[in-house]
Amino acid sequence: MAPRLSNPGEAIPYISDYELIRRIGQGAYGEVWLSRNVTGSFVALKLMRRSSFEHDRPFERELEGIRRFEPISRSDPSQLSIFPFPPLYGPT
Numbered sequence: 001m002a003p004r005l006s007n008p009g010e011a012i013p014y015i016s017d018y019e020l021i022r023r024i025g026q027g028a029y030g031e032v033w034l035s036r037n038v039t040g041s042f043v044a045l046k047l048m049r050r051s052s053f054e055h056d057r058p059f060e061r062e063l064e065g066i067r068r069f070e071p072i073s074r075s076d077p078s079q080l081s082i083f084p085f086p087p088l089y090g091p092t
Contacts, residue, residue, distance in 0.1 A: 013033070013047055015035070015045060015047075017037060017038045018035045018036065018037055018038075018043075018045060019035060019036045020033045020034075020035050020045070021033070021034045021035060021036060021042075022034050024044065029048060029058075029062045030046050030047050030048035030049065030052070030062075031046070031047045032044050032045065032046050032047075033045045033047060044080070046066075048062060048063065066082060069082060070082045070083070
């Protein structure tokens with residue numbers, strides 16, 4: 001299945017070890033993609049692009065919030081587990 005893009009000319013992000021299937025959400029701080037990892041499990045990936053932010057502070061604040069919530073997300077079964085990746089600083 002080809003990824004669904006809101007803009008047909010838009011490039012599909014590449015994240016190693018993941019197949020991005022379709023974008024399932026988008027907001028002020030990034031996009032969420034339905035993806036499949038190397039084991040075949042479906043996961044949601046949140047992609048934040050530094051280039052989408054005018055200033056460093058909002059980007060760093062969102063990233064810090066994700067990092068702080070990461071251990072909580074895996075300690076409570078009612079929460080979706082979060083596994084942070086290095087941020088994307090390039091043109092992607």
